[in-house]
């Protein structure tokens with residue numbers, strides 16, 4: 001089914017204050033797929049983990065409100081700063097006026113990312129997986145989501 005949604009230049013779906021597509025109030029678009037404009041500067045929110053986490057939580061709350069026959073509430077983004085790894089032992093952390101970089105920011109990046117993972121088993125699994133990737137210089141885990149077709153010559 002085609003919803004005829006409006007996309008931005010990056011192919012993200014333009015959403016309204018409630019994270020819905022206009023005229024489709026049962027459809028929510030969140031995270032990297034959503035183009036949500038901030039009221040104060042007119043700029044869209046960046047494709048970052050805190051944005052996706054907060055939007056996911058808000059969309060879930062609005063779905064529960066709908067089930068309970070309550071009106072949707074608008075999404076308000078709480079700026080919790082930005083973090084990015086930029087090397088094997090380096091990261092950058094920005095929060096309002098504060099900027100930290102280097103190994104301290106890298107350690108903070110590790111701890112915070114693991115903290116926000118759901119479920120104790122996931123935390124342990126991701127931590128061990130990262131250790132393995134780090135010490136063996138291998139790339140991180142990749143998910144295979146479908147059956148890979150192979151030709152006769154590859155079998």
Ligand SMILES: Cc1cc2nc3c(=O)[nH]c(=O)nc-3n(C[C@H](O)[C@H](O)[C@H](O)COP(=O)(O)OP(=O)(O)OC[C@H]3O[C@@H](n4cnc5c(N)ncnc54)[C@H](O)[C@@H]3O)c2cc1C
Pocket residue numbers: 030031032033047048049050052082083084085143
């Ligand atoms: C290399 C890299 C480094 C990054 N570093 C940082 C960082 O340091 N800090 C930061 O804040 N952000 C970082 N980001 C951005 C951050 O990862 C994303 O903003 C965030 O993961 C977006 O969450 P999401 O839920 O929208 O999408 P995703 O996390 O991409 O989740 C989408 C999920 O949907 C699944 N999916 C896709 N298609 C289908 C389908 N058809 N059916 C079922 N499932 C499907 C995918 O497998 C995936 O699990 C980084 C991103 C990349 C790629």
